[in-house]
Amino acid sequence: MARLTIKGVSKSFGTGFAVNDVSLDVEDGELVCLLGPSGSGKSTLLRMIGGFERPSAGEILIDAKDVTRLPPERRPTGMVFQSHALWTHWNVFDNIAFGLRLRRRPRAEIRERVEQALAMVGLADYGQRMTTQLSGGQQQRVALARSLVLEPKILLLDEPFASLDQHLRERLREEVKDIQSRLGITTLFVTHGQDEALALADRIVVMRDGVMEQVAPPDVIYRAPRTEFVASFIGSMNFIRVTVEEGIGRHEDLTLPVPVADGPAVLGIRPEALSLTPSERPRAGRVHRSIDFGTHKLVDIDLLDGTRMKAMMPPETQVPRGLRVELGVSAFHVFRDGAQVYQAGARGSETERRVSHA
Amino acid sequence: MSAIPHRPVSSAAPRIAKPFDWAGLVFAILLTLVIAVPLLVVATWAFTEVWRYPSLVPQKFGLRFWSQTLSRADVWEALFLSLRLTAVVTALSAVICLPAAYAFARLKFPGRNLLFLSFLASHAFPKFGLLVAIAGIFLHLGLISTFWGVVLIQLVGTLMLMIWVPVAAFQAVDRRMEEAARDAGAGPLRVFWSITLPQAGPTIAAAVLLTFVGTFYETEGAWLIGAPQVRTMPVLMISFINNQLVVQYGAVLSVMLWLPSFLALIFARRIVGTGAFARGFGA
Structure with a gap:
């Protein structure tokens, strides 16, 4: 149906770059999440695709057609805003019908298509309500229907569920995923919630300071982060400074084979890759606290150099506060100057994918 | 048993709830x-x-003075003149000020703040002095004692209200709403007409209404520029009160003059929801 190609797009505001030389290909029917902290440029990138900001450099192509200089009304994109931006002076029906009326569709066709769109988002009998009479979740559904009814080639979602509560957010994102895969519509989804990105995306684009840090499917992002930033942003990750000498990384509590050049490095260890064994060593780390999540326990360990480590343990584990423990590591990443230089241990099927509770 | 703890509560509640x-x-x-x-x-x-x-x-x-007043041709002339004048001034003011207000609210251009303040300037001086100065200019232009001369002078008086209130109203419109309309396929003009104006509507309606009523009763400018040929209702009323010692003529005219503002107020209450003004001023 539609392919989106972004070629070397930048956006500068005054002195700095909001988006700096981003290139990305989104395949037909793919759902790509733009993930990053606030100020990372993800929303600016989305708004450039929608036509609300003009790139300082680069090109945006939809189905090989250059749309870089087109205004929003002439682009085949549909945007859902975080604030839903429904037109409060009209009822739900008129909100959804507006775009069709602009296209001068016959009255009967408009009625039929609006009703289909409302049914699709589960609001079949809500056409005559005023938008202000709806709950937050319903308003966001109407906003989604308003975009989908125009059958855009590219659907753009700008943190659509950020203002909703946790349960509603999870339900709506499942619905969006269902609708998206049913319609096969090419979708870009901006979020700063990693769980949202992991749950929805075919591919995740992790952004930081206007630059793409990594573009990969969720499992790859989680298991093979290319940079220290990606590793820290997706899931929770313990970082520990080591000194590498002759292929061995040394820390007071850990000694691991690290086949990289000598010098300082940062080890990244997922909580689920840590194991604990009681220790008699006086300088061993101590258990600070243990939180029971039902499915697992998350244990905080304070090392003597002040590093705090988190370990994920089976729920039946008994780890009293103050217990001295040795750390066991089944998988780890090695970073130097922010980039991953080595990775060892469990990959793929060996580790269950877990979403952080931190 | 259960009635006992209820009694003190029910007797105490009204005392707390409604202190007169x-x-x-x-x-x-x-x-x-x-x-x-x-x-x-x-x-x-x-x-x-x-x-x-x-x-x-x-x-x-x-009702003797009513029939005497209403049988005077100059009263009817003045009434229709006033209505025509006020309608023209209000319409012109809206045509000039609303797009300007939108520009002030949404666009950035050099000198924006200075221009914006200049609309306040006409109200910062003693009005009569300003009017006399303008009258001097109008005399050169041959606008004294003409319909359009009065239109011009009254237009100046409406500028502040018709700029400041709509600017606040337009600023209060969520930009995302306008962007969503662009996204749905509407051009900038269509967005203004279909989204921005209706969203700012109640506040702007209130400003237009106040402008209408204010212009209808405007006396100083109308008298200074319009006299003696162009005589509006308030000007006529003043001359009645000044020239004739019969109180009733003035009284009848002022009761007649209540009518438009009374209707305007009823109309305002219907279309302008409460709080539209507060919203317009950013509350």
Whole structure:
């Protein structure tokens, strides 16, 4: 149906770059999440695709057609805003019908298509309500229907569920995923919630300071982060400074084979890759606290150099506060100057994918 | 058993819920007296034929002065002139000020703040001095004693209200709403017409209405520029009161002049929801 190609797009505001030389290909029917902290440029990138900001450099192509200089009304994109931006002076029906009326569709066709769109988002009998009479979740559904009814080639979602509560957010994102895969519509989804990105995306684009840090499917992002930033942003990750000498990384509590050049490095260890064994060593780390999540326990360990480590343990584990423990590591990443230089241990099927509770 | 703990609660509740506001009542009555008594006196005068001191009520009621006033051609001329004048001024003011207000609210251009403040400037000087200066200019341009001369002078008086209130109203419109309309396929003009204007509508309607009423009663400019050829209702009323010692003529005219503002206020209450003004001013 539609392919989106972004070629070397930048956006500068005054002195700095909001988006700096981003290139990305989104395949037909793919759902790509733009993930990053606030100020990372993800929303600016989305708004450039929608036509609300003009790139300082680069090109945006939809189905090989250059749309870089087109205004929003002439682009085949549909945007859902975080604030839903429904037109409060009209009822739900008129909100959804507006775009069709602009296209001068016959009255009967408009009625039929609006009703289909409302049914699709589960609001079949809500056409005559005023938008202000709806709950937050319903308003966001109407906003989604308003975009989908125009059958855009590219659907753009700008943190659509950020203002909703946790349960509603999870339900709506499942619905969006269902609708998206049913319609096969090419979708870009901006979020700063990693769980949202992991749950929805075919591919995740992790952004930081206007630059793409990594573009990969969720499992790859989680298991093979290319940079220290990606590793820290997706899931929770313990970082520990080591000194590498002759292929061995040394820390007071850990000694691991690290086949990289000598010098300082940062080890990244997922909580689920840590194991604990009681220790008699006086300088061993101590258990600070243990939180029971039902499915697992998350244990905080304070090392003597002040590093705090988190370990994920089976729920039946008994780890009293103050217990001295040795750390066991089944998988780890090695970073130097922010980039991953080595990775060892469990990959793929060996580790269950877990979403952080931190 | 269960009735016992209920009793003190139910007897205590009303005492807490409704402490009677005596001070408020006194203020309300005083305010009503101050506003209503002069109105009542004028209204009474309009329907009075004989009312001599020291009687509290008129000796003779009647409609004699109504028929005398209404049979005068100059009264009707003045009324229709006033309506025409006010309609033209309000419409022109809207056509000029609303797009300007939108520009002030949404666009950034050099000198924006200075220009914006300049609309306040015409209200920062003693008005009569400003009017005399303008009258001097109009005399050169041959605008004195003409319809369009009065239109111009009254237009100046409407600028501040018609710029400042709509600017605030437009600024209060969520930009995302406008962007969503662009996204749906509407061009900038269509967005303004279909989204921005209706969203800012109640506040702007209130501004237009106030401009209409304010212009209808505007006297100084109309008198200074318009006299003697162009005589609006308020100007006529003043000349009645100044030239003739019959109180009733003035009273009848002022009761007649209530009518448009009264209708305007009823209309305002219907279309302008409460709080539209507060919203317009950013509350």
